[in-house]
Amino acid sequence: MATILVVDDEQDVADAVKLVLQNDGYFVLVAKDMASARDILSTGEVDACVLDVWIDGDTGLDLATEISRDAEPVPFVMMSGGGPGRSLESATAKADALGAAEVLFKPFDDDELLAAVKKALGK
């Protein structure tokens, strides 16, 4: 069973994503801030991440930057619904440049989320 880390500070979104992934057979961990996300990632037990672009600013992309610099980067999917300072087009370009398996624009359907996670896991 693959372990997926969901990083989103919006409780409703994190819960919804968790439920969809759990129902499809994944083991899901949720982090609501960057520090918790880093702690969970440091265990080495995460197979893929689903990250929100906006977590108190730009930090979702900052976390993606850190992940992409690991010797063995954890594959990740970005979720984005717009936010301060950076257009979605710019955030998407950065996520692509960092190697995101997929960028999901909120709101998205369950099947789109599952397809993106499968892509991240190389299935």
Add this chain to the structure above:
Amino acid sequence: MDEAAAAKRAAGVAQMLFQIGRRVLEKRNADDLHAVQWSALRYFARTGRRTANVNGLSQFLGNTTGSSSRTIKSLVERGLLEGTPSRTDARSTVIKLTQAGRRALRKDPLNDIAMVLEGMEPGDLDQLGQLLDKVDEAMRNARR
């Protein structure tokens, strides 16, 4: 480095960026698409069903819905996009690429530069991405 020399070097790098952009855009045919129309085609090629609409494009581009609506209309008139009624909400329209739209994307001017970048060392590409992101951020901050 003194101020004048630093300004000259900055202008040289700015010129390099500008020339790369111009080279990419010069490849367009006379009847080809504007940069915002290419962005819209790229958006509809990758977005999901629930965001394949005027609001979604407007949020993606960071412009008004009126402006995005005009961009979509121009692409529909050229046969590159089409609107179909949503299956879940009869009042809304889902925008999709037509076959001609998918064919047009194969000639996206971005592909040329992406192909050149693919040939770079991964470390150089990573560094270039970081530097361009810094430039992008500084320009966004300057506009605020």
